[in-house]
Amino acid sequence: MLTLTEAPPRPPAATDDRPHAVVIGSGFGGLAAAVRLGARDWRVTVLERLDQPGGRARVFRQDGFTFDAGPTIVTAPFLFEELWALAGRRLADDVTLVPCDPFYRIRFDDGTVFACSGDAAAMRAEVARLSPADLDGYERFMRLSAETCRIGFEQLGAAPFGRLADMLRVAPDLLRLRAWRSVHATVARHVRDPRLRVALSFHPLLIGGNPFAASSIYCLIAALERRWGVHYAIGGTGALVRGLTRLVEDQGGRLRFGAEVAAVTVHGSRASGVRLASGETISARIVVSNADSAHTYGKLVPPSHRRRWTDRRLARARYSMGLFVWYFGTRRRYEEVGHHTILLGPRYRALLADIFTRKRLATDVSIYLHRPTATDPALAPPGCDAFYALAPVPNLDSGTDWAAAAEPFRRIIARRLDATLLPGLESAVVTSRVLTPRDFATDYLAPRGAGFGLEPILTQSAWFRPHNASEDLPGLYLVGAGTHPGAGLPGVLCSAKVLDAVVPHAAHA
Numbered sequence: 001m002l003t004l005t006e007a008p009p010r011p012p013a014a015t016d017d018r019p020h021a022v023v024i025g026s027g028f029g030g031l032a033a034a035v036r037l038g039a040r041d042w043r044v045t046v047l048e049r050l051d052q053p054g055g056r057a058r059v060f061r062q063d064g065f066t067f068d069a070g071p072t073i074v075t076a077p078f079l080f081e082e083l084w085a086l087a088g089r090r091l092a093d094d095v096t097l098v099p100c101d102p103f104y105r106i107r108f109d110d111g112t113v114f115a116c117s118g119d120a121a122a123m124r125a126e127v128a129r130l131s132p133a134d135l136d137g138y139e140r141f142m143r144l145s146a147e148t149c150r151i152g153f154e155q156l157g158a159a160p161f162g163r164l165a166d167m168l169r170v171a172p173d174l175l176r177l178r179a180w181r182s183v184h185a186t187v188a189r190h191v192r193d194p195r196l197r198v199a200l201s202f203h204p205l206l207i208g209g210n211p212f213a214a215s216s217i218y219c220l221i222a223a224l225e226r227r228w229g230v231h232y233a234i235g236g237t238g239a240l241v242r243g244l245t246r247l248v249e250d251q252g253g254r255l256r257f258g259a260e261v262a263a264v265t266v267h268g269s270r271a272s273g274v275r276l277a278s279g280e281t282i283s284a285r286i287v288v289s290n291a292d293s294a295h296t297y298g299k300l301v302p303p304s305h306r307r308r309w310t311d312r313r314l315a316r317a318r319y320s321m322g323l324f325v326w327y328f329g330t331r332r333r334y335e336e337v338g339h340h341t342i343l344l345g346p347r348y349r350a351l352l353a354d355i356f357t358r359k360r361l362a363t364d365v366s367i368y369l370h371r372p373t374a375t376d377p378a379l380a381p382p383g384c385d386a387f388y389a390l391a392p393v394p395n396l397d398s399g400t401d402w403a404a405a406a407e408p409f410r411r412i413i414a415r416r417l418d419a420t421l422l423p424g425l426e427s428a429v430v431t432s433r434v435l436t437p438r439d440f441a442t443d444y445l446a447p448r449g450a451g452f453g454l455e456p457i458l459t460q461s462a463w464f465r466p467h468n469a470s471e472d473l474p475g476l477y478l479v480g481a482g483t484h485p486g487a488g489l490p491g492v493l494c495s496a497k498v499l500d501a502v503v504p505h506a507a508h509a
Contacts, residue, residue: 016252018043019509022274022284024261024300027055028071028489029480030290031244032083032496037288038251039086040505045282046248047274049260049445053245055290056444059238063431064381065329066236067388071489072370073100073206073340074231075224076153079493080240087247094243096234098375103230104340106199107420114199118226131193141190141200142222148177149220149227157485158497160468167463179215179458186216198348205392207487208320208452210356212349215458224490232339232375261291264300264476271475274300285509286475288499293454293466293482294319294447305473309466314447318460320487321355322395322437323451326410330385330428337421339374343367345416356455359398361405365391365413369421384430387422389413395437396449402436410434453482461486468495469502477503 021037023030026048034044052058056070074080077097084091091097102117114126127138151173161167178186187201203221204214233239245255260277264287273283289296294317297309345351345364354362370388373380380386391413394400410432418425437449446453454460465484470476479495481487 016043018252019285020045020283021286021288022047022282023288023290024274024296025049025055025290025480026053026241026245026255027290027480027492028057028241028244029492029495030055030288031241031248032079032493033288033290033477033479033499034248034253035083035087035244035251036496036499037503038248038253040500040503041507042286042509044248044251044253045284046253046255047259047261047276047282048255048257050443051257053255053257054238054241057237057241059236059241060327060433062433063329065384065386065431066238066379067327067386067433068237068370068372069325069327069435071237072232072372072388074233074237074240074489076228076490076493077231078228079490079497082497083244083247083493087251089247089250091243094246095239097231098234100230100232100339100375102338103225104342105338106202106342106344108195108198108344109346112195114195116199116225118229120226127196130195131191134191134193134196137190137192138196138200141187141219142226144177144186144190145219145221145223146227148217149223151177152217152220153224153485153490153494156462157490157494158501160498160501161463161465161484162467162469162471162502164463170462174217177216179217181216182212183209183214183216183218184211186219194348198344202342204456205321207456207491208450208481209456210321210352212352213356214456215461217458217461218456221488230340232372234376236372236376236379261300263302264289264296264473266302266305266473269305269474271470271473286477286503288477288479288503290480292444292446292450293478293480295445296476296478296482297466297472298447299445301470301473301476308471318455318457319395319397319448319450320452320455322393322398322440322449323435324391324393324406324409324413324437325435326387326389326413327433327435328387328389328429329380329431330387330422330425331383331430332424332428333373333383333385334371334422337369337371337374339371341369341371341421343369343416343420355392355394359394361393361398361400361409363412365416367391367413367416369417389417392451393437395451396441400437402438406434406436452487453480456486468498 102115441449
């Protein structure tokens with residue numbers, strides 16, 4: 001009998017006759033899918049077009065600094081623990097997660113700071129400091145958030161929505177939770193202070209949504225953070241990527257880099273494998289795509305095998321905003337700056353309208369500032385700091401020429417940081433690089449350079465989203481931000497968990 005820490009023996013690759021599964025992309029969704037398939041006795045090959053694993057969670061290293069390219073916040077760590085347990089190991093043996101306290105600080109344009117944490121008493125004190133009259137409303141909102149989290153995340157996050165009946169089954173809960181309302185509208189019904197309304201409604205931006213349009217179901221994020229906390233992986237998010245890669249290999253899986261998939265091949269009416277850009281074909285019993293769902297259907301699946309996700313439908317879909325990310329290192333440390341800071345500009349609703357509706361690059365910015373060296377100094381040379389400044393921007397529908405706009409926009413961010421959190425910044429920067437929506441389109445093959453794929457609105461959620469088991473092509477499965485339940489680490493990991501319900505065990509394939 002195997003114990004939790006004993007991985008089952010795997011045959012050598014040359015004699016491995018387990019049914020073959022190909023996974024397109026090695027982002028968190030693809031790696032989690034590979035581990036789950038490997039635990040169910042599939043032989044897995046993960047194909048990654050970049051030169052390292054992680055996809056949007058890849059790692060940049062330059063001039064002695066280490067930068068996580070993508071996700072920086074770990075919530076619901078039990079989802080990672082599940083993956084390690086499936087591979088017969090313990091997460092703590094390979095990765096050290098440390099809690100962030102506070103989770104993050106929100107700095108409003110008037111200089112007021114609001115510290116978000118998992119401590120209920122501390123949060124009540126923060127709310128009372130800003131607006132004592134909103135205490136009761138805040139408590140009501142958190143009760144609603146907890147109930148929404150119980151239904152939307154705990155019950156439905158890893159449940160497949162492959163049939164319309166699945167959507168009808170949850171319709172009463174969606175009606176009761178008034179899912180047609182936006183997150184901001186729901187928050188505004190509970191608290192009056194404009195700063196609190198921002199602090200309690202910005203969370204959809206973490207998954208590519210506009211708080212004024214995203215379904216109130218996403219109010220669950222506040223309760224999710226409170227219940228499971230916000231964590232940081234020592235060594236950066238890349239440490240989780242490296243750990244998952246080892247799990248896949250220990251299960252007998254294989255990862256190939258520089259392997260770009262050009263098409264999903266079809267035999268009869270089922271996916272039969274993939275064809276690489278090099279011309280090589282790889283046969284497989286099933287194909288799992290961690291590529292953007294719109295790219296999967298628009299570029300990889302032959303049009304003759306698409307009924308629902310046609311080019312016309314993909315063109316009409318709404319896509320998330322773009323992201324401008326500036327990675328930089330400084331020759332000095334800014335000890336007064338915490339691990340996670342949200343620096344808000346003078347506008348909230350109007351800026352979001354510029355980004356999501358008017359598709360216009362604004363000259364004022366709101367910034368998420370990540371300073372991992374507040375917790376993990378080893379990511380920078382001694383006496384230095386590593387930073388990541390992210391500003392939401394319009395996707396490529398804006399027509400912005402990022403080749404010309406990137407440096408002026410970076411300077412706008414630098415001036416804002418210099419004037420608020422990082423005095424003397426420009427003279428302190430010793431290394432720098434940027435990522436724009438154009439880079440998301442070229443590096444990650446993200447349609448319209450969208451940072452999170454399809455926008456998380458009610459009519460593009462659950463059954464309305466591309467299904468985890470393709471509704472167009474049997475044998476094709478989808479994981480990642482573009483399928484159910486959506487973006488963010490918990491959502492992406494849950495998308496892989498859905499495979500347990502929709503992909504047969506290898507012995508029955």
